[in-house]
Amino acid sequence: MGKVTGFLEYGRHKTPWRPSEVRSLDFKEFVLPLERSEREEQGARCMDCGVPFCQSSYGCPISNLIPEWNDLVFRGREEEAWHRLRKTNNFPEFTGRVCPAPCEGACVLGIGSDPVTIKDNECWIVDNAREKGWIKPMPPKFRTGKKVAVVGSGPAGLSAADQLNCAGHSVVVFERADRPGGLLMYGIPNMKLDKDLVLGRVQVMKDEGVVFKTSIEVGVDVSAESLMKEFDAVLIATGSTKPRDLSVPGRSLSGVHFAMDYLKGSTENLLSGSSARPAIDARGKKVVVIGGGDTGNDCLGTAIRQGCSGVVNFELLPKPPASRTPEMPWPTFPRTLKIDYGHAEAEYAFGKDPREYCISTKEFVDDGNGNVKGIKTVRVEWKKNEAGQFVMQEVPGSEEYFEADLVFLALGFVGPEEKLLESLGVARDNRGNAAAAYGAFSTATDKVFAAGDARRGQSLVVWAINEGRAAARSIDLFLMGETSLP
Known part of the structure; x- marks a missing residue:
């Protein structure tokens, strides 16, 4: 599939983002499209690998026919690529934007080089189909009565x-x-x-x-x-x-919110078209986001767009490695360090990566009027016990205090x-x-x-x-x- 020597001739080229200093001023999508010729080159990088792990159980859960539509992108057969994509995916415009792309983690090319830009290619196919008017209603020809x-x-x-x-x-x-x-x-x-x-x-x-x-x-x-x-x-x-809560002293203080309540309110406010500020507003406030992952990153990006005065992201686990380790061999999903859009924007706005690793929240501190004003924390380390399982231990003497006017709990569900x-x-x-x-x-x-x-x-x-x-x-x-x- 793709150009036979494409993976040797072309390097991986991700869809670029608008600069942090520009995109953080609005809530518009932050991606910039590649030129058609560049997208065809990215499709050409897909190897004729024999066994496409990208669409196996390690890769795409919906078994997208990835090598086939990569080949069609490379050959300029755009409408065919769209029809091939829609055979397995009802909503590629969603997955092409928000999926962490386990398919790329399982890409055979990724064993010794950079994997194919599968997610970006998927997004381009459906966006192109929408622009060309190929996404049309197709009502069923008969009804079952059920x-x-x-x-x-x-x-x-x-x-x-x-x-x-x-x-x-x-x-x-x-x-x-x-x-x-x-x-x-x-x-x-x-x-x-x-x-x-x-x-x-x-x-x-x-x-x-x-x-x-x-x-x-x-x-x-x-x-x-x-x-x-x-x-x-x-x-x-x-x-x-049901969001996972954090049972520590001071949890009921004003200013401590579940992440999803914050994100939902922000989007509701945006869609309303109102000039009023959202009910939970980070403008001018010191923000702490507890919990990494996509939701935590989205809280970072939202707080920066609202004009927060600072942002810190707590992560209980250690900092991920920059590349695969023996614990995450190909074709398993590589849980390596990611610099997502919110991290990059926070670094631009405040001069450093906002993430603090191996840190545990011990208490939310009251300002005397029922509002949160800070967080008491302790550093932790992870060690294997006799059973070979990682267990968390607090590090003596590592207590720290972080100022916080708003706290968002992004701890999963x-x-x-x-x-x-x-x-x-x-x-x-x-x-x-x-x-x-x-x-x-x-x-x-x-x-x-x-x-x-x-x-x-x-x-x-x-x-x-x-x-x-x-x-x-x-x-x-x-x-x-x-x-x-x-």
Whole structure:
């Protein structure tokens, strides 16, 4: 696939970002497109490697036909590349922007060189298709007479709804927020995923016959009983929305917030078009983000755009290595040091990388009026115990104090909210998720299915799409006795 000698002739060239000093002034997407000829060169780097690990279990969860569409990009066959991409991915405009690209970690070229820019190539294919008008509504040619309710409009719910609609079922998606998209709408900032892309894809689905009911919470505004009576199948795709908390003294002080509350409020304020400041506003404040990962990075970028006076990012784990180690051999995902957009912007604005590694929060300090004014911390180190497991130990005498006017907890999520599961009579597994086996996605409650983070726990957008597609196949089989869905 690709040009036979392309990987020898061309180097890896990532899609560039707008300069930190420019992009940090707005909430517009920060990527800059490559010229067409440059993109074709990047497609040409894809090797004829024999066994493409990029689309194996180590790489792409939805088994994108990566070498095929890389080859088509290289050859300038753009529309064919788009059709090849959409065979396996309902929403490449989302994954092409927010996926951490395990496919690139499993790229064969990456064994001895820089891997192919798979994620960027994917994003270019779908963006080009949108510009050329190739993304059009394709309503099903027949209807089965079956009705399916999808609870939650994140990536799992959207992909399941899209697949089920293609199979001819009448699909209604329930979303408790005022706009559809779930995590895609309110959990990921606009500079990383423009909300017009989410709403644009939702509009295509509406034109194809999918019904979206927003500002409706199942179990509150609509009873579970009425849902079970009206629909032939119900899919729980609400995501993992219970944030992990931090139980230390001072947690209840004003100014300590969950990261998702902060990001959601910022996006709501942006979409409202209001000139008023958001309810949680970092302007002129010293910000501490507790927890690394994508959510922590998004908090950094958002706080900088709001005009914070300083930002620090706490990470409990050690600083990752710059390159692979024996603990992360190819083709496993390389958990190496990343300089994401928020880190780069913080370094530009305040002169250094904002991350503090191996640090544990001990207490939030009160200013005397119920507001947070600082954080007491201690450094930690990780050592193996007799069983060979890494355990954390505090370092004596390493106590530090950090000033903080705002603190955001970006510590991940611990499962779906119990209320909906209880109302539908759905059991939970030992991690608190909806109990439904992978491959079947059916719960012990008749005609109720579960998929995405609500079933597997906090994971990637691309895994949610995988789960939504697979659950749709199971639901179609349940309803019709057979299925042609992939």
